[in-house]
Amino acid sequence: MIVEKNLENLSKCLCMKCPSYTNHCKLKNAPQNFIKLMKNFDNTEHYEKMFCAYEKSDCIFEANGCLCATCEVFKNYNLKSQNYCLHTGGLA
Numbered sequence: 001m002i003v004e005k006n007l008e009n010l011s012k013c014l015c016m017k018c019p020s021y022t023n024h025c026k027l028k029n030a031p032q033n034f035i036k037l038m039k040n041f042d043n044t045e046h047y048e049k050m051f052c053a054y055e056k057s058d059c060i061f062e063a064n065g066c067l068c069a070t071c072e073v074f075k076n077y078n079l080k081s082q083n084y085c086l087h088t089g090g091l092a
């Protein structure tokens with residue numbers, strides 16, 4: 001099922017609390033994430049959060065745990081994979 005790129009889902013995404021999302025990436029991505037959010041983020045092809053709806057991250061390269069299985073979006077869309085930040089579409 002395709003995850004809708006909307007604000008409701010974005011607000012439920014746990015990626016920013018995830019140990020795989022490093023502080024370096026948080027600092028690096030914050031300005032672009034904010035600009036895209038202000039501009040209509042659902043039309044952007046790349047976003048550094050809610051990776052189950054977008055493609056993989058350009059900044060996260062190492063798995064240090066994944067919170068997806070505890071996320072409401074994961075449950076609502078019956079997702080099965082994890083680590084969507086490392087691989088577009090997630091890893092089994």
Ligand code: SF4
Pocket residue numbers: 009012013014015049050051052053067068069071072073074079084
């Ligand atoms: S399932 Fe994972 S990537 Fe998708 S919104 Fe939840 S925490 Fe973010």
Ligand code: SF4
Pocket residue numbers: 014015016018019020021051052060065066067068082083084085086
């Ligand atoms: S997709 Fe999973 S591993 Fe990647 S940042 Fe989100 S919760 Fe963490």
